[in-house]
Each structure stands twice: as structure tokens, then as C-alpha cells.
Amino acid sequence: MRIVLGVGGGIAAYKVASLLRLFTEAGHDVTVIPTEASTRFVGTATWEALSGNPVSNSVFDDVHLVNHVRLGHEADLVVVAPATADLLAKAATGQAGDLLTNTLLMAHGPVLFAPAMHTEMWQHAATRTNVETLRARGATVLEPASGRLTGADSGPGRLPEPQVIFEAAMALVQGRSDYQLPLAGRTVTISAGGTREPLDPVRFLGNRSSGKQGVALAIAARNAGATVRLLAAHMEVPAPAGVDVQRVETALELREAALAAAADSDVVIMSAAVADFRPAEVSDTKIKKRDDTADPVITLVRNPDILQELVEQRNASRAGAGQLVVGFAAETGDSQGDVLAYAEAKLQRKGCDLLVVNHVGTDKVFGQDSNAVVILSRAGSEPQEASGTKTEVSEAIIRRISFELNHVSPRA
Template sequence: MRIVLGVGGGIAAYKVASLLRLFTEAGHDVTVIPTEASTRFVGTATWEALSGNPVSNSVFDDVHQVNHVRLGHEADLIVIAPATADLLAKAATGQAGDLLTNTLLMARGPVLFAPAMHTEMWQHPATQANVETLRSRGSAVLEPASGRLTGADSGPGRLPEPDAIFDAAMALVDGQADFQLPLAGRIVTISAGGTREPLDPVRFLGNRSSGKQGVALAVAARNAGATVRLLAAHMDVPPPSGVEVVPVETALQLREAALAAAADSDVVIMSAAVADFRPAAVSDTKIKKRDDRDDPVITLVRNPDILHELVERRNSAAPGGRQQLIVGFAAETGDSDGDVLAHARAKLQRKGCDLLVVNHVGTDKVFGQDTNSVVILARSGSEPQEASGTKTEVSAAVISRIGHELNSVSPRA
């Protein structure tokens, strides 16, 4: 596929080198067109080296090839990143002062803008009007991410991570993109993996969780426009790029991290497999196995119910109405007292969370696998929702449901 990658004059231009690498490694032919201002941040030599193609921002270079017409005509996709306030304004008003804006006017394929600028610039009515104009003409405009900006300021205006822009671009070409990002501007905290409770310096009580589902949720939330914070217990897979990672090991450490992270979160998803019990005492030295001694007895004590505590704190902080969506996960097995859904419904009542994602687990189910099958239960009593497939597909269904729940109530103040 032939891609034109336009680079705007913002400090986030350095991130676009990683996006270019993603495109080229996927086998696409990329022509980079930087604005003159952007070359103050990243030089043309970098773009030529990474793309393997000559780079220019002038309509007077290679005039015999009529580049200001040819590039837009031939492109299967045009991606603009970072799309600064200035560049959005020029595109919306049809200006043609350089090679990039000329190419945009000649575009016949899909066009994707990935904005990046200061919060006040993004929220200014002029910028929002330009975005609406571009969208009304068929261009796709991503919502910027929220987080640390230039200097000490923080807020919406960060360039989405290169992985997220790449995924959005591929979805746009495939005709599967929905750029009304359901979690745009939201802060989402997700716990993932399995906690480990130490017995002695070398042994611990743990579980089979691989962290794959939690990582897939983090990717789906990131791609839905959220700023994602991942509370990572033991995981067999690396965390995704573009998310904040907070490492934890034990249930008590996860509780501390979750309570702190929830303070500014719009959504909390507790997908980690948290140990229900921990040893009452932890030996400072390795517990020895000796023939002349009785078998050791390990006394267990209950770990705190993190999910229930998050709900109680949320409710006490916002007694007049829900200000935060809390999602629990339940790994259940049936027994003589009831089937999986019966146990899950009882857990939903006890925990008081808004949504509960239910897995039927076993030695060869869910843990460590690449596929999953879940039922999403809602405290509101709505019909259970089933989702199955790869953990990526299940995560997309869960994040979509969360977006629906958020948009059905008043937003956070």
C-alpha cells in the first residue's frame, strides 16, 4: 500500500518516527512529507533513512514529476501526525501553500489526522470547528490522548501512541474504523495478571493467570482513546506501549495501587486474578524439608476485597450519583451449590460493581490461552451479554460495553 505520511510542526514529531517504522515493517511504501516547521524537530535525513524514499516539503522539487498532484492521486492512505492546530486549520480551509497541503487537496483515498497540541488549543472553538469540518468532508480525525504535555501542564492534547495511530489507519483502510472513540479523554485503570503471596524467600502462593486478557483490555482501551494505567501483577506477556505501568506483586500491593489510581479514574477494570488468601506469617528463611519433622502447617488469612472497597469508596465520594464505572472479573467454576452464572450473579450482588465479566475457568480454560468466552452481567439488570473469540476480540466487546455504559449516564464533573 502507498502511504503519504505528513508530519506537522509539533514536538510530538519525534514519535512519528516509530509510526513510520510500523508502516514500513508492515510492508507499506511510505512517502514522508514534513512541513517546514516540523524539520526543526526532526530532520529530513531521518525520514529518508527510515522510509527509503526521498523527502521534500517543496512543490518546486522534482517539478517534472508534478508531485503536488501525483502524490495525492496515487496515495492509498494519507496520515497526518502530529496534526497541529495550524495544520488542521489549513486543511479545513483548503489552503495549498506547501507540498503537504497540496497533497491533501488532491487526495482521493482515506485521510487520517492524529492531532497533538496544547489542551487550550485543542478545546478552542476554532479548532473544534475545523475538526468538525474535516470530519463532515469524510476525513477521520482521532481524539488526542490525555496526559503530560510540554512543560508541567497535563490534559487532552497528547499525540496518540504510534501503535494506536497504526491500528486506526489500518482499520480506516479496511472500512472498519469508528472514530467516535468511546473512551476519548477518559482515564482508565486496569489490573492484570496474577498476584503472588510469599511463603518464604523462594516460595509463593500464586495462580495460573497469564495477564493476556488484562493486556488486551489495555490495548483496546488505549485504542478507544483512553489514557490507560495498567496495574501489572505477574504476567507472561509484556505490557503494551502507550500505557502507564504500575508493577505490583501481592494483593496488598495491588490494593494500595488500585485505591491510589482510582482517585482520578473514570473507569476501573479489575481483571487481575487476586489471591483470596495469604500466609499469616512469612518465613525469613527457606522452609526446610526434614525427615525428623512433621509436615508444615501453613495458616492462611483473608486478603482484602479490593473490588468491594473500590465500590464503597466510589459510592461514599459520590452519594448523589455514579461518577465512576467499576468493572469486576469473576473466574468461576460450577459446583453442587450452583452453576457458573449463579455464582457470578451472587458475586455481582456482593461486590456492587457496575459490570461483572464472567469466565468459566478450568485447567485447560482461559488461563494462559489466547481465546476466551465471557458473559457480561450488569448491576442494572439488563440482559447478559456474551462475547467470545480471541482475547483481543473479547476485550473489544468489553470496552465497547463500557463506552455504552459511560455514555448512558452523565459525564464526570
């Protein structure tokens, strides 16, 4: 497939090198057309080396090939990333001042814009009008990701991750011109890792959670087009790019962060391993082991039930109507019941919409790269099994969440 990849003049241009590699590794022939401004961020030599094709942004290069007409006619797909406010305005008003804008006017195939700019620029009425104009003409304009921008600001305006743009582009050439990432425009809050409850300045009560499943969920939600907030307790893996990260340590800190983040979230996924108990008292100094003293007695108190509070907050708020709350249950069976029996009881007790059930053990789930889960629904649908790598399991969970959001009636 012949792809024209237009590169706008924004700092996010460096990310487009990864997008180009995704296209070429998939076997596509890519011609890169950078704007003059974009070459201040990434030079033409980079684009030529990665694409294997000559690169120009002038209508006066290789005039005998009539590139300003030919490239648009021959392209099976045109992708513009980053699509700056300036480029969106030029495309919407039909300007043709360089090779890229000429090519956009001549394009016969699908056109995909991946915006990136400051939040105020994206939300400005002029930009919104330009986006609506382009969409009305049949172009696909992705929603930008939300997160840290070039400076200290944070908000919608980040370039979507290269994998997200690639998947959207492939969907277009498969004939889905109305393609929409399943979680585009949605905000998803995900907790990950294990909380730690301090005993003294040195010791804590913790658990075996590595955070791998939560991070995989954040990546899957991000790749589905969502704005992702990751509430990260202790994790053995780094947080992914393209998501907002808030660090927490204890169950009480996670509770505060989760209730605040859930207030304007479409989905809340509580995949973190939250300590059920915490020490009633925390020593200001290290608890010493002395031969002349008795063994210390540690009194534990119950931590709040964050999942249940999230459901109660959702149900008490009109703004929360339609919000999906997803819990995780790490269960072991015993003589009183099996894993699913305990999980079903927990689902009804907590009141969440979906419960993802893990059968845990010393060598199961925690810290592993693979997982097997059962997804239970409070609505009573058949349990759904998912297994494989934690990436594959996360993608299955996000697909189920997308289905629930798009096909199930909002809750009263």
C-alpha cells in the first residue's frame, strides 16, 4: 500500500518516526512530506533513512514528476501527524502553499489527521470549526490524547500514541471510513500495583502485586482511544507513555485519589491490590528487636472498601449515570467454597458492574507475564473467560468494557 505521511511542525514530530516504522515494517511504501516548520524538529535525513524514499516539501522539486498532483492521486492513504492547529486550518480552508497541502487537495483515498497542540488551541472555537469541516468532508480527525504537554501544562492535546494512529489508519484502508476508536472521548481511571501500609519508617505490610496487569490495562485503554489516568501504587514495571500518572502508597491515599478521579470518569477499573488491613499505630522510629523485651504485638484495623465507595458515589450522583465500575478479585478457594462462588458473592456485595476474577497462588498471577481471568457481570450475563499474556487479557477486558459502554443502557 502506498501511504503519504505528512509531518506537521510540532514538538511531537519526533514520535512520528515510530509511526513511520510501524508502516514500513507492515510492508507499506511510505512517502514522507514534512512541512518546512517540522524540519526544525526532525530533519529530512531521518525521514529518508526510515522510509527509503526521497523527501521533499517543495512543489518545485522534481517538477517533471508533477508531485503536487501525482502523490495525492497515487496514495492509498494520507496520514498527517502531528496535525497542528495551523495545518488543520490550512486543510479546512483549502490552502495549497506547499507540497503537503497540495497533496491533501489532490488526495483520492482516505485522509487521517492526528492532532497535537496545546489544550487551549485544540479547544479554541476556530480549531473546533476546522475539525468539524474536515470531518464533514469525510476526513477522519482523531481526538488528541490527554496528558503532559510540552511545558508544565497538562490536558487534551497530546499526539495519540503511534500504535493508536497506526490501528486507526489500517481500519480506514479496510473500508471502515467511519472508524472510531472504541473508547475515543472517554476518560478511564485505572488503579495498579500494590499498596503498602507502613509499620515504622523502615517496614510495611504489602503484597505480591507487580502492577503488570494494571499497566497492561492502561496501555490497552490508551490504544482504544481513551484518556487514561493511572493511579500507581508500588509497581515493578514503569508506567506507560501517554497516560496521566498519580503516585500513591497506602490504601487511604488510593481511596482519596480514586474518589476524586472517578468524579469525571466514564470508567473506573480497580485493578490494584489494595491492603485489607493497616496497622492501628505507626511508629515514628524503627521498631527494635531487643533480647530484654517481649515480641511486639501489631494491631490491625480494616481499610475502607474503596470499590464499594466508588459504586456508592456513582449511584448517588446524576453525573455518574452510565459510569462503569470494574473491580478485580484475587481469590483462593477453600473448604467453604470455590473461587467463583466467592467472586459471585463479592460482586453482589460490592455492587460493581463487572468483576474480573483471578485464581491466585504463590506461583499464579502475581509477577507473572501471563494470566487467566473470568469476567463476571452484575447484569447476569454468562461469565467470560480470557487467558494469555497480560497484554492479551487486558485487551479482552477493554473490549468487554467498550461493549458495555456502547451497548448497555445507562444506569439510573
